[in-house]
Amino acid sequence: MHEHIAEAVKEPDVVTVPPGAVCLRFETMKLYSALGAVRHLLDTGQVKPGDTLIDSSSGIYAHALALACHRYGLKCHIVGSTTVDRTLRVQLEILGATLEQVRPSKNLRLDQNLRVERIGELLRENPGYHWMRQYHDSIHYLGYRDVADLIGKEVPEGPLALVGGVGTGASTGAIATYLREAGRDVTLVGVQPFGSVTFGAEHVLDPDMIIAGIGSSIPFQNVRHELYDRIHWVNFDYAMSGAVELLRASGIFAGLSAGAAYLATLWERERDDSRTYVFLAADTGHRYVDSAYAQHGQALGLGAMRPHEVTEQHELRHPWSTMDWPPSDSALLRGEPLLVPGAV
CATH class of the missing domain: 3.40.50.1100 (Rossmann fold)
Structure with missing residues (x-):
């Protein structure tokens, strides 16, 4: 059970x-990702019940993080893409998560940039929030x-x-x-x-x-x-x-x-x-x-x-x-880092 x-x-x-x-x-x-990350944060004392976790999402991770927060007694705030539909919005609301969606955009680049910019604003306004950094943290x-x-x-x-x-x-x-x-x-x-x-x-x-x-x-x-x-x-x-x-x-x-x-x-x-x-x-x-x-x-x-x-x-x-992969001209073959792996 x-x-x-x-x-x-x-x-x-x-x-x-x-x-x-x-x-x-x-x-x-992404429930696997969210549950594993939240358990680790609680076990290591980086967050405690009642704290607010925030992140950006196109939809799947929003649902996962909201359920993980509901499971462990944490608050959840999502900066969402326009792809977050009404069905998910209603679920997030009832689960106790808050959602704000960025303005509609015609391409992935603008949509993600708008969400990342908003995350930065929220962290400056609410330094006690914990950013889950699903795009960056190992x-x-x-x-x-x-x-x-x-x-x-x-x-x-x-x-x-x-x-x-x-x-x-x-x-x-x-x-x-x-x-x-x-x-x-x-x-x-x-x-x-x-x-x-x-x-x-x-x-x-x-x-x-x-x-x-x-x-x-x-x-x-x-x-x-x-x-x-x-x-x-x-x-x-x-x-x-x-x-x-x-x-x-x-x-x-x-x-x-x-x-x-x-x-x-x-x-x-x-x-x-x-x-x-x-x-x-x-x-x-x-x-x-x-x-x-x-x-x-x-x-x-x-x-x-x-x-x-x-x-x-x-x-x-x-x-x-x-x-x-990697291609013949890849930076990996030249020993140059493409991105920094691991937690940031």
Whole structure:
């Protein structure tokens, strides 16, 4: 029996998806991140019950942090993207969290910059608030050890390929880290939207692809680039088509990042079927009904979608590009840090 709904909701469904892939379908994946981080903060005395935790979110993390705060008796304030819908706003209000949304914007860069600026203002006005820094602090890796343990139990022994959104790096990066520490042979495949700076695609814009959870217009300091073996950049049309095909093929109703991860999984498995492929569906598809699923009549079939294989970022182009990581001209190979990993 669970002591709180957060513990029950966080657990994913482990589903076989033909041909030969496994989907971890979460309702709110970032509950692992939020619960693990909040427990650590309380255990180490950095916060205490009654304190206020704040952060920026496009939606998934807002729900996760609100539930974690409800679980442990903390206050929660979210600076949200315009993608936070009415269903989530009502839940946050009833849970006791407060939400303010930045003004509407047409691209990921402006949306994230506005939210970060507002966080800075709030901290100056309320120095007692604790900023969770989901984009920067490696504390968010901690909770994902449980996901790695689950994969270790549910997925047969042998080489794995883990596929999913990069986001802050505290999901795919963390899960792969713990699996590798346990001795598993893991290839890590990250999924990004065009326009994200995280792996150098800021010069190729996609204004329709506002999925802040898998890409960034600002440097995320807890992304550990050296953990990744392959990167896929997928635009809105292909991510939507992938999500529709995933629902049609398996019944899994998930977000756009899952659609992109599904495409990447199928392509990678075609290249190398010696591994078991595990891909992440970080959230359900409910908030994408109007913006994506309603366009299912325009979805492309799987056979029509193939990526451009590139070797350097300047070759990236719509609708789908992929490359080995690190590229030949990567700063990693020259020993230069791209971002500062770990807590800041």
